Amino acid sequence: MMSVQITCSHCGSSIEVHPDQSAQKVECGICQHTMDVKFTPEHEQGVLKECPVCTRQDFYKQKDFNRKIGVALFVVAAILSIWTYGLSLVALYLVDLFLFRRLSMVAICYKCRTNFRTVANMSEIRDFDHEMNDRIVYSDHDFKGKPLSH
Numbered sequence: 699m700m701s702v703q704i705t706c707s708h709c710g711s712s713i714e715v716h717p718d719q720s721a722q723k724v725e726c727g728i729c730q731h732t733m734d735v736k737f738t739p740e741h742e743q744g745v746l747k748e749c750p751v752c753t754r755q756d757f758y759k760q761k762d763f764n765r766k767i768g769v770a771l772f773v774v775a776a777i778l779s780i781w782t783y784g785l786s787l788v789a790l791y792l793v794d795l796f797l798f799r800r801l802s803m804v805a806i807c808y809k810c811r812t813n814f815r816t817v818a819n820m821s822e823i824r825d826f827d828h829e830m831n832d833r834i835v836y837s838d839h840d841f842k843g844k845p846l847s848h
């Protein structure tokens with residue numbers, strides 16, 4: 699099932715929800731601020747066409763890399779490298795290559811930065827585009843799900 703990670707517009711905390719058509723609001727567990735959401739039957743099937751928070755259709759995808767785990771592993775490998783003559787760093791590099799590079803992808807809304815995981819149509823979502831990002835964030839341009847054309 700698709701999981702949706704909304705950023706609270708009031709305090710910036712993450713709110714984790716699953717698509718549910720009957721839910722029209724989500725409440726922040728930290729500050730109790732409520733935000734409107736609009737889930738569709740498509741969302742319930744894991745299909746991402748429209749953002750349930752801001753109703754925009756422009757998303758990008760990136761690797762869902764867990765930075766905290768990555769940093770912790772690097773520290774461990776660096777400490778071990780004293781005894782392993784750097785071999786642990788080589789091992790970490792291989793782990794990174796084979797494990798983290800194959801991690802699942804996350805789709806992100808350009809406009810409101812809501813994160814979507816386990817998206818059924820992830821292959822339709824394009825990589826991050828700087829120009830689109832600038833035009834959406836700074837000029838409030840709405841691409842309506844279409845790629846940037848020159």
Ligand SMILES: [Zn+2]
Binds near residue numbers: 708727
């Ligand atoms: Zn909040």
Ligand SMILES: [Zn+2]
Binds near residue numbers: 751754808810811
């Ligand atoms: Zn959005």
